[in-house]
Amino acid sequence: MSAVRVHNLSISLDGFATGDGPTPDAPFGHAGERLHEWMFATRFWHEMHGDAGGAAGADHVFAVRHGQGIGAEIMGAGKFGPPGWQDDPSWRGWWGDTPPFRTPVLVLTHRPRPSIEMGGGTTYHFLDASPAEALARAREAAGGLDVRVGGGPTVVRDFLAEGLVDHLHLVQAPIVLGRGVRLWDGLEALEKTYTIEVVSTPSGVTHLTFTRG
Numbered sequence: 001m002s003a004v005r006v007h008n009l010s011i012s013l014d015g016f017a018t019g020d021g022p023t024p025d026a027p028f029g030h031a032g033e034r035l036h037e038w039m040f041a042t043r044f045w046h047e048m049h050g051d052a053g054g055a056a057g058a059d060h061v062f063a064v065r066h067g068q069g070i071g072a073e074i075m076g077a078g079k080f081g082p083p084g085w086q087d088d089p090s091w092r093g094w095w096g097d098t099p100p101f102r103t104p105v106l107v108l109t110h111r112p113r114p115s116i117e118m119g120g121g122t123t124y125h126f127l128d129a130s131p132a133e134a135l136a137r138a139r140e141a142a143g144g145l146d147v148r149v150g151g152g153p154t155v156v157r158d159f160l161a162e163g164l165v166d167h168l169h170l171v172q173a174p175i176v177l178g179r180g181v182r183l184w185d186g187l188e189a190l191e192k193t194y195t196i197e198v199v200s201t202p203s204g205v206t207h208l209t210f211t212r213g
């Protein structure tokens, strides 16, 4: 059976994976870009944006696993767009005409719309379904490869709560956001069901991997 993986999910010291008040110009709300500064310095990020820069050190080695062996992504409505995007028929996500996913992407929303085929191999499918049902659909779409749960925190938390995640990679940035959407609420004692490894890198972030099986 293909694995279910979360990669590069960046959280603050106080456990928030996004800030308050996302808008079309500020996908992470008041957090701005602070959760992902570690990633912008990596070769992974530069390669994704078509240039040769960036460091190929430890942060890159973690980050690049994001796409390896992945055949489909599941994301939440809050990752796909700011509150109210369902009222805008022209909204096609935050990532332009050629999104970085390059696979089918299943967007969980209570207000689904017809699928949208984008450039570079990404197709957005919108569905109102339980996490287990969405995973079954994503596994079909992934053609035997693994499924990434891409966020945001609400959807990752729901998949964790149902025991559906095999590999969770978090990146804790040394910032305190104070408000936003927290990952951990309701996941008491989650650590008991995973093997956890923790690695700090010179950029100042801490990578945590939760691995099952």
Ligand SMILES: NC(=O)c1ccc[n+]([C@@H]2O[C@H](COP(=O)([O-])OP(=O)(O)OC[C@H]3O[C@@H](n4cnc5c(N)ncnc54)[C@H](OP(=O)(O)O)[C@@H]3O)[C@@H](O)[C@H]2O)c1
Pocket (backbone or CB within 6 Å): 008, 009, 010, 011, 017, 018, 019, 022, 027, 028, 029, 035, 075, 076, 077, 078, 079, 080, 108, 109, 110, 111, 127, 128, 129, 130, 131, 150, 151, 152, 153, 154, 155, 156, 158, 181
């Ligand atoms: N830190 C990171 O690395 C990272 C990664 C990804 C995203 N983000 C950020 O996280 C934020 C989004 O996270 P979030 O927690 O607010 O939202 P989210 O997890 O992306 O989406 C939650 C929403 O998805 C819909 N949904 C969830 N489960 C569903 C189900 N089973 N059936 C139907 N619809 C379902 C609901 O929206 P409706 O009821 O409106 O349809 C729900 O409110 C954004 O700011 C994004 O930029 C951060």
